[in-house]
Amino acid sequence: MFVQTLNTPNPNSLKFLPGEKVSLSGPLEITDKNQTTNELIRNILSVNGVNGIFLSDDFLTVNKDQEKNWEDIKHIIISFINEYYSNGKKFIYENKSEKDNQENLDEIEIKIIKILETKIRPAVARDGGDIKFKEYKDGKVKVEMQGSCSGCPSSTLTLKRGVENLLKHYIPEVTEVIPV
DSSP: OOOEEEEOSSTTEEEEEOSSOOBSSOOEEEOOGGGOOOHHHHHHHHSTTEEEEEEOSSOEEEEEOTTSOHHHHHHHHHHHHHHHHHTTOSOSBOOTTOOOOOTTOOHHHHHHHHHIIIIIHHHHHHTTEEEEEEEEETTEEEEEEEETTTTOTTHHHIIIIIIIHHHHHHOTTOOEEEEO
């Protein structure tokens, strides 16, 4: 197996492409190895300097401390990924009970989610991250940036110039986008 790596706009985040399915349950971020029993995730989070993993459909993004150098830990992570899939595993994560609940959302919230999912999420995923809708109230949209976007120096610019402008364009009721 050949695991590709791609740099992201966040220098403390690296995107790993195993060429296999990663998450069957959609995007997920894990920052504590006690949050999961998955051996691969626990092993990667045990690497000195790693402080988070973001799983998407076909890639995982690993976040590290600023003090650590990728050249010191990248090969260890690739080794863990190779070993995991070579043991016959077909994907890293699946949670069948997890579903997005849109039953209690109003019309504006549904529109916001649709725009985030169709117009913004694909671009953010290319950089190894994700954006999640958290709340809409009084014109303000709260979102959570995950993966390489979490803590990225350019995430504020992405939110204000990209996400906020796009949402304002399609939904006049939106006045501001705030990260949580």
